[in-house]
Amino acid sequence: MCESFAEDLLAWYDRHARELPWRISPADHAKGLRPDPYRIWLSEVMLQQTTVAAVKDYFNRFTTRWPDVAALAAAPDAEVMAEWAGLGYYARARNLLACARVVADAGGFPQTEAGLLTLPGVGPYTAAAIASIAFATPAVVVDGNVERVTSRIFAMGDPLPAARPKLRELAAQLSPQKRPGDYAQAMMDLGATICTPRNPACTICPVFAHCEARRLGIAADLPRKTPKAAKPERAGVVYIARRPSDGAWLIETRPDKGLLGGMPGFPGSDWAVGGAPAHEPPLAADWLTLNGEVRHTFTHFHLTLQIRITRSEAEPQQGAWRPAFSPAALPTVMRKAWDLAAPQFHDV
DNA sequence: AATACGTGGGG
């Protein structure tokens, strides 16, 4: 049954594989063509907790600008962070660059799962994905799609995340030794297009016959998940200043660790439950509080941000004047603040 | 082991 599961899935993949910028087609794969490990690695890191739709443009811009790992390794940190701006989980970008430099120094990517696992930003999923897709090594590739598909095939009702080790065992039972890369990508495509979280399309599923949850009519209820804690409300203040003499913006680079680490932003208060903690503005001036506020939701809290603006020529105590600053380099929450403030500076 | 870490789209 396991054997024919993989056969049925791969037969479907041969006809229905999605065309994606980092992929080569199953037909070309069969001719012995191999995808570029650099492109597979880059796409897998971008795709961590991120949708294909969101990744495509970023992937194309990165590979156009930095066509190989040596080019990326030589890039200045700020340029890579700016190119990543808006994609989220910015530790990925910092680790991406660290990883590129390790790999460029080594003269190429490690070709084993264990070797890949030592790289910054490469965890169990990504190591297995690169090993199977780029190096044709059988590996048990388990991501959210595989967990969902597997829980349904076996009608495994234990809730995530506790069920993760058991699901990995079950996924290993399904995984074939042949065509590991195609199989991994087939599971992704199945999970993304047929075996979806809501309203799975069981009637057109290529592995319909193997699916215990479908047989029981409970596919849409799996996998079960333990409820998540509610997100707390936090609030803060940001200060947006512009220098009339040259149009420079007051920008600080956030510390490498923590939220939005390594990204540019506007100086301001900490963000706390119950309101902005006491703080000093980044420079002495008359600050105007805007009527509108920024609302933004992070993974683990909601945020309301008050915006204060001024025009000034003073030397700041936080951040620095940046005459050539582009808002495209901002993380989304800061870009929202900029969107609100920028019209107030139309005459600067 | 549990928590921190972004964002945009869909129902």
Place this chain on the structure above:
DNA sequence: TCCCCAAGTAT
């Protein structure tokens, strides 16, 4: 509107 979630990793 609000909640869920998408090719997870680091600590």
